[in-house]
Amino acid sequence: MVNHPLRRRIIRDLIISGNVGLTSTLTTAIITFLDVKNSDAVLSTPGILIIGALILFLLAKIGVVQRLIETSIRKGLVGMGMVHVADYDLLLKVQSGYCVSELEISATDELAGADLGDSRPADKGIIVLGITKPSGKFIGAPSRHERVEIGDTLLIYGSESAIQSLHPRPEDSSS
Numbered sequence: 001m002v003n004h005p006l007r008r009r010i011i012r013d014l015i016i017s018g019n020v021g022l023t024s025t026l027t028t029a030i031i032t033f034l035d036v037k038n039s040d041a042v043l044s045t046p047g048i049l050i051i052g053a054l055i056l057f058l059l060a061k062i063g064v065v066q067r068l069i070e071t072s073i074r075k076g077l078v079g080m081g082m083v084h085v086a087d088y089d090l091l092l093k094v095q096s097g098y099c100v101s102e103l104e105i106s107a108t109d110e111l112a113g114a115d116l117g118d119s120r121p122a123d124k125g126i127i128v129l130g131i132t133k134p135s136g137k138f139i140g141a142p143s144r145h146e147r148v149e150i151g152d153t154l155l156i157y158g159s160e161s162a163i164q165s166l167h168p169r170p171e172d173s174s175s
Contacts, residue, residue, distance in 0.1 A: 029049065097159055097160055097161075098157070098158065098159050098160065099157075099158075099160055099163065100129070100155065100156070100157050101155075101156055101157075101163050102153050102154065102155055102156075103153065103154045103156055103163070103166070104151070104152075104153045104154075105148055105149065105150055105151065105152045105153070105154065106150060107150050109150075109166075110166075111148045111154070111166070112148060112149070112150050113147070113148070113149065113150070114147070114148060115144065115145055115146065115147050115148075116128060116142060116143070116144050116145070116146050116148065117144030117145060119148065121156070121166065124158075124162050124165065124166060125158045125159055125162035126156050126157070126158040126162055126163065126166055127156065127157045127158060128142055128154055128155070128156055129141070129155040129156065129157055130142065130154070130155040131146060131148065131152050131153070131154055131155070132152065132153040132154075132155070133149075133151075133152055134151040134152070
């Protein structure tokens, strides 16, 4: 998940924004506990906080509330100038039997050492979304002239069976 630079940045930004919210919540709770005037309130306040947290948790499980939360988070991230969040599965509307996968090219792969235009993975139902070179350089939406080398990692989309046929796993020798 963190092999892609965009995903690393999204995770970093979410951690930072989450820490700001957590810090604010903890500060408010501490001030509330310190400002209590009688001992009965000291005992009831944690109970109220726990019940409130449980209610919020249960509300967050409701589909409509989840969509509202996701929309507000997305708008908040955009408003703060953070990255535009797009997951490949959501973007491509992946259906059952299809997947987005990473494929590390080895010497035995038919794509090794060939241009994408010559190896024609699209004819097998595979779309190459990007190539990560061993140096870490990422080539998004590679052209048909892009050469695939041993050690490259391809970000590909297609049916699970097409992806498996492109990069067959060695047969289990124990059977």
